[in-house]
Amino acid sequence: MQYEAVIGLEVHVQIKTRSKMFTRAAAGYGRPENTLTDPVVLALPGALPVMNRAAVDAIIKAGLMLGCAIAPVCKWDRKNYFYPDSPKNYQISQYDQPICAGGAVEIELPGPARNVMGEHKSIPLTRIHLEEDVGKLNHGAGGSLIDYNRAGTPLMEIVSDPALRSAEEAYAYLQSLRTSIVYAGISDCDMEKGQLRCDANVSIRPVGETRLGTKVELKNLNSIAFVRDGIAHEIARQLAVVKAGGVIVQETRDYDGLTGTSQSLRSKEMAHDYRYFPDPDLMPVKVDAAWQARLAAELPERPFDRQRRFMAPETAGGYGLPYTLASVLVPDRELSDWFEVAAKLAGPALAQPVGNWIVNDLQRELAASSAALTDAKITPATLAGLVKLIATGTLLQNAAKAVFAEMFSSGESPAAIVDRLGLATAPTDSNELENWCRESIAANAKSVAEFKSGKESALNGLKGPVMKAAKGKANPKTVDETLRRLLASG
Amino acid sequence: MSDTPLHFQTVAELSASLAAGSLTSVTLTEAVIARTLAVEGQVQAFNSHDRASSLEQARASDARRTAGRPLGPLDGIPIGLKDVIAVRDQPLTASSKILGTFVSPYDATVTTRLRDAGMILWGRLNMDEFAMGSSTENSATRITANPHDLTRIPGGSSGGSAAALAAGQLPATLGSDTGGSIRQPAALCGVVGLKPTYGRVSRYGLIAYASSLDQIGPFGRTVEDVAMLLQAIAGADDRDSTSFHTPVPDYRAALSAPRERPWRIGIPKEYFGAGLDPEVAAAVQTAIAHYQALGAEICEVSLPHTEYALAAYYIIATAEASSNLARFDGVRYGHRSAEAETLLDIYFKSRAEGFGSEVKLRIILGTYVLSSGYYDAYYGRAQKVRTLIREDFIRAFDKVDVLLTPTAPTPAFKRGEKSADPLAMYLADIYTIGVNLAGLPAISVPCGFTTAGLPIGLQLIGRPFAEADLLAAAHAYDSAHAWSKRTPNL
Numbered sequence: 005m006q007y008e009a010v011i012g013l014e015v016h017v018q019i020k021t022r023s024k025m026f027t028r029a030a031a032g033y034g035r036p037e038n039t040l041t042d043p044v045v046l047a048l049p050g051a052l053p054v055m056n057r058a059a060v061d062a063i064i065k066a067g068l069m070l071g072c073a074i075a076p077v078c079k080w081d082r083k084n085y086f087y088p089d090s091p092k093n094y095q096i097s098q099y100d101q102p103i104c105a106g107g108a109v110e111i112e113l114p115g116p117a118r119n120v121m122g123e124h125k126s127i128p129l130t131r132i133h134l135e136e137d138v139g140k141l142n143h144g145a146g147g148s149l150i151d152y153n154r155a156g157t158p159l160m161e162i163v164s165d166p167a168l169r170s171a172e173e174a175y176a177y178l179q180s181l182r183t184s185i186v187y188a189g190i191s192d193c194d195m196e197k198g199q200l201r202c203d204a205n206v207s208i209r210p211v212g213e214t215r216l217g218t219k220v221e222l223k224n225l226n227s228i229a230f231v232r233d234g235i236a237h238e239i240a241r242q243l244a245v246v247k248a249g250g251v252i253v254q255e256t257r258d259y260d261g262l263t264g265t266s267q268s269l270r271s272k273e274m275a276h277d278y279r280y281f282p283d284p285d286l287m288p289v290k291v292d293a294a295w296q297a298r299l300a301a302e303l304p305e306r307p308f309d310r311q312r313r314f315m316a317p318e319t320a321g322g323y324g325l326p327y328t329l330a331s332v333l334v335p336d337r338e339l340s341d342w343f344e345v346a347a348k349l350a351g352p353a354l355a356q357p358v359g360n361w362i363v364n365d366l367q368r369e370l371a372a373s374s375a376a377l378t379d380a381k382i383t384p385a386t387l388a389g390l391v392k393l394i395a396t397g398t399l400l401q402n403a404a405k406a407v408f409a410e411m412f413s414s415g416e417s418p419a420a421i422v423d424r425l426g427l428a429t430a431p432t433d434s435n436e437l438e439n440w441c442r443e444s445i446a447a448n449a450k451s452v453a454e455f456k457s458g459k460e461s462a463l464n465g466l467k468g469p470v471m472k473a474a475k476g477k478a479n480p481k482t483v484d485e486t487l488r489r490l491l492a493s494g
Numbered sequence: 495m496s497d498t499p500l501h502f503q504t505v506a507e508l509s510a511s512l513a514a515g516s517l518t519s520v521t522l523t524e525a526v527i528a529r530t531l532a533v534e535g536q537v538q539a540f541n542s543h544d545r546a547s548s549l550e551q552a553r554a555s556d557a558r559r560t561a562g563r564p565l566g567p568l569d570g571i572p573i574g575l576k577d578v579i580a581v582r583d584q585p586l587t588a589s590s591k592i593l594g595t596f597v598s599p600y601d602a603t604v605t606t607r608l609r610d611a612g613m614i615l616w617g618r619l620n621m622d623e624f625a626m627g628s629s630t631e632n633s634a635t636r637i638t639a640n641p642h643d644l645t646r647i648p649g650g651s652s653g654g655s656a657a658a659l660a661a662g663q664l665p666a667t668l669g670s671d672t673g674g675s676i677r678q679p680a681a682l683c684g685v686v687g688l689k690p691t692y693g694r695v696s697r698y699g700l701i702a703y704a705s706s707l708d709q710i711g712p713f714g715r716t717v718e719d720v721a722m723l724l725q726a727i728a729g730a731d732d733r734d735s736t737s738f739h740t741p742v743p744d745y746r747a748a749l750s751a752p753r754e755r756p757w758r759i760g761i762p763k764e765y766f767g768a769g770l771d772p773e774v775a776a777a778v779q780t781a782i783a784h785y786q787a788l789g790a791e792i793c794e795v796s797l798p799h800t801e802y803a804l805a806a807y808y809i810i811a812t813a814e815a816s817s818n819l820a821r822f823d824g825v826r827y828g829h830r831s832a833e834a835e836t837l838l839d840i841y842f843k844s845r846a847e848g849f850g851s852e853v854k855l856r857i858i859l860g861t862y863v864l865s866s867g868y869y870d871a872y873y874g875r876a877q878k879v880r881t882l883i884r885e886d887f888i889r890a891f892d893k894v895d896v897l898l899t900p901t902a903p904t905p906a907f908k909r910g911e912k913s914a915d916p917l918a919m920y921l922a923d924i925y926t927i928g929v930n931l932a933g934l935p936a937i938s939v940p941c942g943f944t945t946a947g948l949p950i951g952l953q954l955i956g957r958p959f960a961e962a963d964l965l966a967a968a969h970a971y972d973s974a975h976a977w978s979k980r981t982p983n984l
Contacts, residue, residue, distance in 0.1 A: 030524050041517050043599070043600050047595065047821040047826070048580075048598070048599070048600070048822075049580065049586055049588070049596070049598070049701040049822075049825070050578075050579070050580045050586075050598075050602055050697075050698065050699040050700050050701050050702070051698070051699075052697060052698050052702075052733060052734050052735070053735070054732065054733060054734070054735050055735065055852055082815050084816075084820065084864070086823065086841055088823075088825050088837065091826060092820065093820035093821055093823055094817050094820055144595075147839075150825075152827075169934065262829075277865055278867045279816075279817070279861065279865055279866070280863035280864075280869075281813060281814075281817070281869070281873060283865055284704075284705035284706035285702075285705050285735060285736065286736075287735050287736065367908045367945065472939060
């Protein structure tokens, strides 16, 4: 019998706000233990929560990015359970009235080759709601210590439908979701800092079956690669159980990405009764059209829309970029913005060389100097200038590498560097150049014959001697034109 | 100057003497401290007090007055707070063992407002543990006596606040009222007590019992004093999302403002049935006659869902309490069992040792009504009943300005008389609970004494945020009788 996997993901994303979800205490990462606290964070007697509007703004933006319906009214509920990382012993969350419902995440699967775009799919979302993060327990030999710095950080939970069918799809889903959230400035989604966390519900069923199989929840998937590996491992585990005649037990399993193994944490019998009820300390939230419209106006273009636009031909308002460039530029919003400024200055016909310089040279130099794009001395305007110098033949591609390196380190304009280093192609006397060309044609009968019989590349054989005679400083464009003119007339 | 000893004078009288320069805050505070200590052995109203801090505040007040910059009419007057309201650097116990030696690191909003008004914070007053009770016998710290008969209870849960005022230990106190916890002890101790509209006074820094019902309010010897105190504490607070932005009028000025038409007073027939003590009934009828003599229109009204109020209250209040009290877990502050070795021990043993039996009973009841499968049958239906009860009141206010009822069905009962029977104890709040469910303001005003010399109170109930009207109606009776001048012999 053939089986298929059914996967749903629950993704928690910390929202980047100055203060916490329900109090003015600062939110942050990497500060001394228990310094980002106040009476509300610590649940001191008498403390009350007050909603952070900036966090609600952020989740509405996320919802609009992903095409969710934004609830006109939503409320806050208490999820009751005892655990020391939760200072109130209840978590303020949203139970039956999440702020965002529906929507979808567009994913791109790997193509048959690196330079070929893969299939796109739309993975429907169930809901997105807002809640507060918990503190962190540090278990040591002498006991456990609690750091409440993280407690109360705004956290959104993004729940997908059980619509993913493979570990690769789950991987693509997380990549896409992360890109959209980072694009909208909602979170940095750094998994190492716990800003994005993922649990997966995995089940299998015979192909053709419409009912869902018994699901297993995978926890502690703390990198995107571990999500993919953990799901692949779980699918294989479930298939092995079923093929051996066993039954899948509903349970929560912990996946260890380092050893590639998982173990059971708890079974369904130990499931909590969270005793949800509306939090009487907080008012329901009404999101009117004006509020939504204000946030919609701040939204960036969706990343895959941008990828399509970058790849679209110039005539359709795009840049005609190949997939290899678009797929590197688009996931990085800053880099893409930078590209667009440079491409507009260089002119649409030169967008691709601009993209090439960014993807190949700029990224390499940034990585080598561990610099951020915002700190770079080179600007979109200077890069556009460089590309134009090459296009007009004033600067040769080989010499341009050196100019770029200077631009990157000093921020100087390419024209100034070319001047200073004497790298410009010589403003060759046209008679001299014409003589060199005639000499080359006379000396290379074979290349002439080949060119005349339609072999374009044969022209290169004629260019070489000319450039040599010009000591490499002839404008290659002029050489090309002159040779063609002479060959056509002769 | 009044012939009344300082410790039995009203806030209005003391305010006038301070303003005239015939009294200093230090003199007054020392008199209050001396009186407190002189009768505390009999009354047992205080959980803690701090003489040095109070005298320091009094000296600062006198200095402001000498400099010609008093903070207002309350500057220099001592006040005591129910031990459920946070005062920075002072113990906060809720009369429970679970808080151990907890000292609040922050001020409640009302505390801040009293400081801003220049009031001298003298002592924290006994109560039923976590405000759960009607006799102050559920305190884990001490048993408070009714100053008018030391063998009887002072009412509750704000029993210490009412008793300290009646005994002359303080000229003003604050309490909290969730089901009658200000009005019932005020009635039983022969003083005035006001429960403001839900949302009129910030709850920030009030240890929550039932968040949707709790409201802080003042006790005073006269309606005028209560009006002056409400002035200081009322108003929106950005730390409490359930506080309202309705403007705060001049309550004291409203007491004697001319009226365009006579009072229309509604008498809810459901509040005069079986269980009402004949002496209480007679005193309330006499008060009704007084209003009639003043020209008020008296009419009978019906609040048909009254009989369901107690049941709805004990579902909603206990549900909220079960969640609110979860934070008292022995992890971050308060009592931790010396026997605890594991995490579950910390929870189970600390809470078993720290909470009294009435609190445990209500936590268990609240946990039950919220549990999976029971929510709709209990909590959901109770909320519907609550809506019906509120609608009863709103409909009655179409015809009348205020409602008049007895505050409590009986005068103060003997210590231990109802301890074994929680239901009998719950009936002590039968006339006050509906007001909390409806979120209305209500005041208890002394209206006589039984033949045995026990105080009797009447309750006036007003429209939401119509405290000015309510106080004026109460003042019309109180200023003509001033029953609180009949002070106990201690």
